[in-house]
Amino acid sequence: xxxxxxxxxxxxxxxxxxxxxxxxxxxxxxxxxxxxxxxxxxxxxxxxxxxxxxxxxxxxxxxxxxxxxxxxxxxxxxxxxxxxxxxxxxxxxxxxxxxxxxxxxxxxxxxxxxxxxxxxxxxxxxxxxxxxxxxxxxxxxxxxxxxxxxxxxxxxxxxxxxxxxxxxxxxxxxxxxxxxxxxxxxxxxxxxxxxxxxxxxxxxxxxxxxxxxxxxxxxxxxxxxxxxxxxxxxxxxxxxxxxxxxxxxxxxxxxxxxxxxxxxxxxxxxxxxxxxxxxxxxxxx
Amino acid sequence: xxxxxxxxxxxxxxxxxxxxxxxxxxxxxxxxxxxxxxxxxxxxxxxxxxxxxxxxxxxxxxxxxxxxxxxxxxxxxxxxxxxxxxxxxxxxxxxxxxxxxxxxxxxxxxxxxxxxxxxxxxxxxxxxxxxxxxxxxxxxxxxxxxxxxxxxxxxxxxxxxxxxxxxxxxxxxxxxxxxxxxxxxxxxxxxxxxxxxxxxxxxxxxxxxxx
Numbered sequence: 001x002x003x004x005x006x007x008x009x010x011x012x013x014x015x016x017x018x019x020x021x022x023x024x025x026x027x028x029x030x031x032x033x034x035x036x037x038x039x040x041x042x043x044x045x046x047x048x049x050x051x052x053x054x055x056x057x058x059x060x061x062x063x064x065x066x067x068x069x070x071x072x073x074x075x076x077x078x079x080x081x082x083x084x085x086x087x088x089x090x091x092x093x094x095x096x097x098x099x100x101x102x103x104x105x106x107x108x109x110x111x112x113x114x115x116x117x118x119x120x121x122x123x124x125x126x127x128x129x130x131x132x133x134x135x136x137x138x139x140x141x142x143x144x145x146x147x148x149x150x151x152x153x154x155x156x157x158x159x160x161x162x163x164x165x166x167x168x169x170x171x172x173x174x175x176x177x178x179x180x181x182x183x184x185x186x187x188x189x190x191x192x193x194x195x196x197x198x199x200x201x202x203x204x205x206x207x208x209x210x211x212x213x214x215x216x217x218x219x220x221x222x223x224x225x226x227x228x229x230x231x232x233x234x235x236x237x238x239x240x241x242x243x244x245x246x247x248x249x250x251x252x253x254x255x256x257x258x259x260x261x262x263x264x265x266x267x268x269x270x271x272x273x274x275x276x277x278x279x280x281x282x283x284x285x
Numbered sequence: 286x287x288x289x290x291x292x293x294x295x296x297x298x299x300x301x302x303x304x305x306x307x308x309x310x311x312x313x314x315x316x317x318x319x320x321x322x323x324x325x326x327x328x329x330x331x332x333x334x335x336x337x338x339x340x341x342x343x344x345x346x347x348x349x350x351x352x353x354x355x356x357x358x359x360x361x362x363x364x365x366x367x368x369x370x371x372x373x374x375x376x377x378x379x380x381x382x383x384x385x386x387x388x389x390x391x392x393x394x395x396x397x398x399x400x401x402x403x404x405x406x407x408x409x410x411x412x413x414x415x416x417x418x419x420x421x422x423x424x425x426x427x428x429x430x431x432x433x434x435x436x437x438x439x440x441x442x443x444x445x446x447x448x449x450x451x452x453x454x455x456x457x458x459x460x461x462x463x464x465x466x467x468x469x470x471x472x473x474x475x476x477x478x479x480x481x482x483x484x485x486x487x488x489x490x491x492x493x494x495x496x
Contacts, residue, residue: 022407047368062379
C-alpha cells in the first residue's frame with residue numbers, strides 16, 4: 001500500500017513522485033510513512049518533509065509550465081501592447097506639455113524624437129527626459145514585436161502562417177494558451193476579443209458579433225461589409241484547425257493556407273460578380 | 286450566530302470590527318497585534334463566516350483546499366487550521382501561492398487539476414476534516430463528488446459555487462438548483478446561502494458526505 005505514497009525513495013524520487021505520481025485512493029499516508037520511511041519518525045517530521053517536498057516540487061512544476069514557449073509568447077505580446085499604449089499615452093502628455101513652450105508642438109512618437117533632436121527654447125530638462133522615455137518605450141515595443149515575429153512561427157507555425165505572427169500571438173493571449181486555443185470551436189475563435197459584444201448578444205439586446213480580434217486580418221478588414229461575416233467565418237475555421245495542428249502535431253502544413261486562399265477567392269468573387277445576395281445564414285451575421 | 290473556529294476572531298482595525306486570523310500578512314491586508322484582517326469581499330470562505338453560516342469548523346482541522354488561487358483565503362485557513370493541502374491548477378497564481386506556503390510550515394502547495402484527484406491521492410491523506418472548494422470551472426458539483434474520497438465520514442464540504450462558471454447564459458438560480466441536485470447524489474446539504482453581499486452570483490454551501 002505504502003508503495004503508492006509520495007514519500008517512497010530518495011529525495012529526488014520524492015520530488016518526481018509529487019509531480020508525476022498518482023494513486024487511485026488516498027490512505028493514511030502519515031502513519032504509513034512513519035512505519036516505512038527511515039527519515040520520518042513522527043508526525044512533526046512527516047509534515048516537515050512534506051512541506052519541503054511539496055514546495056520544491058511545485059516550484060519546479062510552476063517553472064516548467066511557465067517556461068513553455070506559448071507562455072513566453074503570450075507574455076511578450078501582452079508586454080508589447082502595454083508598451084505601445086504607455087508610449088502613446090506619454091506622447092500625448094508630452095505633446096500637451098510641449099505646447100506651453102513650443103507653438104509648433106506636434107504629436108505622437110515622431111514629435112518626441114524631434115523634440116530630443118531640437119529642443120524648443122525654454123524647454124525644461126525633465127521634458128526632454130520624458131521625450132527620451134517615450135522614444136525608448138516605442139523602441140522597446142519594436143523589440144518585443146521583433147521577438148514575437150521570430151517566436152510565433154516556432155511555437156505555432158500554422159497559426160502564424162495564416163494569421164501572421166502578431167495576430168497569432170494575440171489569439172494565444174486571448175485563449176490563454178495554445179492548448180486552450182486548440183480546444184476552442186471555430187465560432188469561439190471568430191469572436192475572441194469581442195467578448196463584450198458577445199455577452200450583449202447573449203443577453204439578447206445586440207446582434208451577434210461577426211469578428212473579434214481577427215478583424216485585424218487583411219482577409220476580414222479588406223473584404224466588403226456584406227461579405228465580412230463569411231470571410232471571418234472562413235478565417236476562423238482555418239485558424240481553429242491550424243491551432244489544433246500546431247498543438248497536436250506541430251508540423252507546418254502549407255495546404256491550410258492554400259485552402260484558405262481558395263475560399264477567400266470565392267468570397268471576393270461575389271463582389272466582382274456584382275452579386276450582393278449572400279449565402280443563407282449570412283443575413284444575420 | 287454560530288461560534289467562529291478557534292484562531293478566527295472579530296478584532297478591531299481602525300475602529301472597525303473585522304474577521305481576522307493570526308499570521309504573517311500576505312496581500313497588504315491591515316494588521317494589528319499580530320492579527321490580520323480577513324476581507325470577505327476577497328474570500329468566499331470569509332464571506333460564509335461573515336454571513337454567519339455554520340461551517341462546523343473548530344480550528345486545527347486537516348483541510349483539503351481546492352482552487353487555492355494565489356493563496357489569499359488559504360493563507361487564513363492555514364493560520365487557524367492544521368495541515369492544509371492547497372490544490373491549484375494554473376501556474377501563475379501558484380507562483381504567489383508558493384510565497385504564502387513558504388512562510389506556513391503546514392501549508393502544502395500542489396500544482397494539480399482538482400478534476401483529477403488520482404493525481405494527488407498519493408500525497409493528500411485520507412479522512413481530512415474539511416474540503417474547501419472554490420474552483421471556477423464548469424462541473425463544480427462533479428469536482429466536489431470526485432474529491433469526496435478524501436473526506437472523513439463526519440467531515441464537511443464548504444463549497445462556493447460560481448454561477449457564471451457553469452453557464453453564463455442561464456440564470457444563477459437555475460444553475461444553483463442544478464448544482465445542488467447533482468451534489469445531493471453524494472452529499473447531504475446542511476446549509477446554503479447566497480453570498481451576494483460580498484460576491485455576485487455565488488452560492489455558499491455547507492454539506493457532509495452522505496452515509
